[in-house]
Amino acid sequence: MRSKSVYFSLGPTTSPVSDADPLDPLHRELGTLSTELSHLETYLGCAGGFLANQKEPRIGDILVVPLSFRARADTLSVQYSERLPGKTVMEQVRAFRSDLQEAEDARNTLTHTLYWCGPVGDTTPVASNHNEGKTCPQTAIRRRHTSIRS
Amino acid sequence: MKAKHVLRLQFEDVTPQSVAEKSAALKQLVNRRDDLMLPLFYDFSDYTAQFYGFFAPENVP
Numbered sequence: 001m002r003s004k005s006v007y008f009s010l011g012p013t014t015s016p017v018s019d020a021d022p023l024d025p026l027h028r029e030l031g032t033l034s035t036e037l038s039h040l041e042t043y044l045g046c047a048g049g050f051l052a053n054q055k056e057p058r059i060g061d062i063l064v065v066p067l068s069f070r071a072r073a074d075t076l077s078v079q080y081s082e083r084l085p086g087k088t089v090m091e092q093v094r095a096f097r098s099d100l101q102e103a104e105d106a107r108n109t110l111t112h113t114l115y116w117c118g119p120v121g122d123t124t125p126v127a128s129n130h131n132e133g134k135t136c137p138q139t140a141i142r143r144r145h146t147s148i149r150s
Numbered sequence: 151m152k153a154k155h156v157l158r159l160q161f162e163d164v165t166p167q168s169v170a171e172k173s174a175a176l177k178q179l180v181n182r183r184d185d186l187m188l189p190l191f192y193d194f195s196d197y198t199a200q201f202y203g204f205f206a207p208e209n210v211p
Contacts, residue, residue, distance in 0.1 A: 029173065030169055036173045039176075040180055050194055051191070054193065057201075083191075096179070099179060100179060
């Protein structure tokens, strides 16, 4: 039996789809945030790869490439303490490691979130709002986040 | 029977400005990484220059 595809309709439109979405400024900032984190991830990879093999950092890079952000941060932190044991700078490294994780968690939460323009609980589709030319006040942008907790 | 799993919804205002602040905080983390690496590992800046040099227009096939 063939499966049936399901499409979500945004409802009747009264203006072209190319109209500016009131959430566009938010989307742009989310894109910037993702890009910044990618830069940071690459930076961490460089540092971790370099510390893994300072004579041949390229080898270290090969090892670091498949690692996640968290693993890169751990790699950097662990190698730092290995290279510079007992240094007072380790407290800074620990704080840095902690802030890295906080930044990634924030990015993940913001990325995996449903954005909603208008009061929470208002089930009016966003598309129909912007097709009617309504603007979306900054304070009305809401985040809906679902999670399963045991 | 007590539900073992629950679905929780969180609602929060998110504005372009609040996201931009998080992006700015990320840039600060890059600076902090430099502060941790550059003074103690002198060759690191040469290595990063070489690494990012791969993306220079003259090196892109």
